[in-house]
Structures are given as structure tokens and as C-alpha cells.
Amino acid sequence: MGSVALAVTDGMLHYELSVAYEVFASAPDAVRVPWYDAxxxxxxxxxxxRFHLETDHGLDRLxxxxTVIVPGWADIDVDPPADLVEAVRAAHEAGARVASxxxxxxxxxxxxxxxGRRATTHWAHTRELAARYPRVTVDPDVLYVDNGSVLTxxxxxxxxxxxLHLVRLDHGSAIANTVARRLVVPPHRAGGQAQFVTAPVPARDDHPLAELLPWVVERLDHALTVEDLARRxxxxxRHLSxxxxxxxxxxPLRWLLTQRIRRAQELLETTGDSVDAIAAATGMGTxxxxxxxxxxxxxVPPDTYRRTFRSSRDSRDPRPGA
Structure with a gap:
């Protein structure tokens, strides 16, 4: 899927850098599509x-x-290095997708x-970002913001x-989920544009609801009530709650709704089913x-969500009706 440049300079945060390198530098064994050149x-x-890294190319080649990825850097109290800023600007002007x-x-x-764009950063630094760059609409409450060619x-x-969101846009949900499984992380904390669905997950398997929760997930197309769950x-x-x-x-109701929404997301990403059909399949009724x-x-509405995660896949698939 083309080249991914990890734009680095002294003072970069090694965790964010290593995350990006792990995702884009090598494809999982199960993936049989051309991967990124990172x-x-x-x-x-x-x-x-505490690490010293040898770079592969100069910033002039950015x-x-x-795609250009700019990892976090430690010293936000000073202006970013001018050569890095200029190289990132030049890359975007040349048509690169840029993500921080x-x-x-x-x-x-x-x-x-x-x-003029909405953006985010680490919650501890959102006020500083907003104060220093007043033309940026800083949103402190989201995990990431996708503006198309610019993401934060x-x-x-x-x-x-x-x-993982970038992989999902480039390769589709199935491959992004495969990458997530290899990294042992949640495959999709959803949204990208606004709120994110956090699915409550039990911390261990030996709990009183261990048999109930999988039973419910297999029956999301049913109009289940709290009384149905309690009976099962x-x-x-009251005890169930x-x-x-x-x-x-x-x-119970909030957990059930979250599961229905996550199933709806999966169907919107992977099928051409109508919103009515998905509502029925997820027990949402209408x-x-x-x-x-x-x-x-x-x-975002279901139709907008579907376009976000299907457009790039559809553009790569030449089959009629894909």
C-alpha cells in the first residue's frame, strides 16, 4: 500500500514510534496482500x-x-525542529497522507x-495545543480525528x-482485525470522527456471567430484555444487575446496547445489507x-460510517457490484 515514512528527530517518544513501526513495517503471516514499505x-x-536509532532516509525525501507518520515528541515547551516542520509541510503539499x-x-x-481543522493530542496537552495554535479546533475527548489527508x-x-484505523481504511476490516490479533489489542475502538464505543469486557473468565454473555452475543437479533437475561x-x-x-x-441494558452497536458496525463494514436489515439482525427493531x-x-450516522470504511476497499475491488 505504498511507502510509510516515520518522520523522526531527537526527542521522539519511543513508544509511539515503536507502535507505528510494528504495525506498518511487517505484515502478519496470515495477510496475503502487498504491505507497506515503512x-x-x-x-x-x-x-x-534511551534509544539511538539509525534513520534510513533524510527528511528531504519525506x-x-x-503516508507520513509523526510520532509524539517529548519537549513540547519549545517549537518543533524547523527542518521537521518544513519536511512535513512539503510532504502534505506533495499529496502525502499525514498522521500524528x-x-x-x-x-x-x-x-x-x-x-481550520479538528484535531486531538494527549489529554494532558490539549489545552497547550489549543492555546498555542488558536486556529486549530482541539477536541480533548476523542481517541483520534480523521480529516482525510490529515489525522491526529x-x-x-x-x-x-x-x-489500525489507517490499515482498516487501506485494507478493510478483516485485515485490520488480523493485525490487531497479532498484536493482542482490541481490533477496533470505533468512530474515528467523534465518540468511540468502549465495549465493557470482563477482567477474567471465572465470573458469574461467563456462560450468559456469549449466549447473549449469539442472540443479538432477538428482542432480549433484562428479565430474559435474568431468567437465563x-x-x-436485581441480582443480575x-x-x-x-x-x-x-x-445489563447498556452492555446489551453496546454489543448491538458493535455488531451493527461489523455488518456496516463487511456487508451490503440495508440499514433496515442490520437493525433487524442486531435486535434494534427499526x-x-x-x-x-x-x-x-x-x-456519525450508519450510512456515513459505512462510507468511511468501505470506500477505500471498494475503490480497490474491480468486480462489478463490489
């Missing part, structure tokens, strides 16, 4: 935390890359790429979310109900 672009030897991880957003902002992520784990678990509704709060951190809950939870 390399480090910088000036000779650069320091990332405009030749298809964590405080890498300060580099994109200094390059003017975030002017929050810190640490959100860097992985954005990298041989508990009172207490166990749900202890095991998942949320209520398309109106699905749209209301989906928009409120994910932050």
Missing part, C-alpha cells in the same frame, strides 16, 4: 528516549512518501496542517487505534431506532 526518515542517528501520534500534533500544527491521535494506546442466568433481575455492574462495570442509537453512540 522506513525511518530523519538526520543520521536520532535519539528516542515528500516522496505516500500523541504530541506529534504540535508538529502538524506548526506546519499549518491543522489550521491522542496518546499511548490511541496511537495504536489510529494506526437463573437470577433475579449487581453482577453486571461488578463484572462489566455497567448495566432503522430509525438503529440510526438514533448509532449516531448517539458512535457520533
Amino acid at each position: 522506513a525511518l526518515y530523519g538526520s543520521g542517528t536520532v535519539r528516542a528516549g 515528500p516522496q512518501a505516500d 501520534l500523541c504530541t506529534g500534533a504540535f508538529v502538524l500544527a506548526a506546519a499549518g496542517l491543522l489550521d 491521535s491522542a496518546g499511548k494506546a490511541a496511537a495504536m487505534d489510529l494506526c 442466568a437463573n437470577m433475579s433481575s 449487581r453482577h453486571f455492574r461488578s463484572v462489566t462495570g455497567t448495566t 432503522a430509525t431506532s438503529l440510526r438514533r442509537h448509532f449516531n448517539r453512540t458512535v457520533g
Whole structure:
């Protein structure tokens, strides 16, 4: 899927850099599609935390890359290095897709790429980003923001979310999920544009709901109620609610709605089923109900969500009706 340039300089955060390199430098064994050509672009030897890294290319070659990733960097109290800022700006002007991880957003902002755009960074630095670059609309409440050719992520784990989001856009859901499984991380913390669905997951398997939860997930097309779940678990509704709060951190209805939304996301990403059919398959009843809950939870309507995750795959698939 073209070249991925990891734009690095002294003071880069090694975690975000290693996340991007792990995702883009090598494809999982199960993936049988052309993978990315990932390399480090910088000036000779650069320091990332306690590590010293030899770069593959100079920053002057950054405009030749298809995708540029700017990892976080530690010293946000000073302006980003001018040569890095200029190279990132030149790459974007040359048509590259540019993404920042964590405080890498300060580099994109200094390059003017975030002017008039919504962006995010590590929550601890969102106020500083907004104050220093007032033309940027800083959103502190999201994991990442996708503006098409310019993307930004929050810190640490959100860097992985954005990298997997890019893989999903380029290769589709199935391959992105394969990469996530290899890395033992959640395959998709959804949305990309607004709110993100966080699915409550039990911390261990030996809990009172161990048999109930898989049973429910297999029957999401049914109009299940709390009473149905309590009956299946041989508990009172009150007892069930207490166990749900202890095991998942949320209520039975909230957990059930989250599972329905996640199933709807999967169907929107991988099938051509109508919104009405997906509403029925997920137990949401009607398309109106699905749209209301989906928009409120994910932050975008189902049709918009589908276009986001199917357009790039469809453009690569020459088959009629694909």
C-alpha cells in the first residue's frame, strides 16, 4: 500500500514510534496482500528516549512518501525542529497522507496542517495545543480525528487505534482485525470522527456471567430484555444487575446496547445489507431506532460510517457490484 515514512528527530517518544513501526513495517503471516514499505526518515542517528536509532532516509525525501507518520515528541515547551516542520509541510503539499501520534500534533500544527481543522493530542496537552495554535479546533475527548489527508491521535494506546484505523481504511476490516490479533489489542475502538464505543469486557473468565454473555452475543437479533437475561442466568433481575455492574462495570441494558452497536458496525463494514436489515439482525427493531442509537453512540450516522470504511476497499475491488 505504498511507502510509510516515520518522520523522526531527537526527542521522539519511543513508544509511539515503536507502535507505528510494528504495525506498518511487517505484515502478519496470515495477510496475503502487498504491505507497506515503512522506513525511518530523519538526520543520521536520532535519539528516542534511551534509544539511538539509525534513520534510513533524510527528511528531504519525506515528500516522496505516500503516508507520513509523526510520532509524539517529548519537549513540547519549545517549537518543533524547523527542518521537521518544513519536511512535513512539503510532504502534505506533495499529496502525502499525514498522521500524528500523541504530541506529534504540535508538529502538524506548526506546519499549518491543522489550521481550520479538528484535531486531538494527549489529554494532558490539549489545552497547550489549543492555546498555542488558536486556529486549530482541539477536541480533548476523542481517541483520534480523521480529516482525510490529515489525522491526529491522542496518546499511548490511541496511537495504536489510529494506526489500525489507517490499515482498516487501506485494507478493510478483516485485515485490520488480523493485525490487531497479532498484536493482542482490541481490533477496533470505533468512530474515528467523534465518540468511540468502549465495549465493557470482563477482567477474567471465572465470573458469574461467563456462560450468559456469549449466549447473549449469539442472540443479538432477538428482542432480549433484562428479565430474559435474568431468567437465563437463573437470577433475579436485581441480582443480575449487581453482577453486571461488578463484572462489566455497567448495566445489563447498556452492555446489551453496546454489543448491538458493535455488531451493527461489523455488518456496516463487511456487508451490503440495508440499514433496515442490520437493525433487524442486531435486535434494534427499526432503522430509525438503529440510526438514533448509532449516531448517539458512535457520533456519525450508519450510512456515513459505512462510507468511511468501505470506500477505500471498494475503490480497490474491480468486480462489478463490489
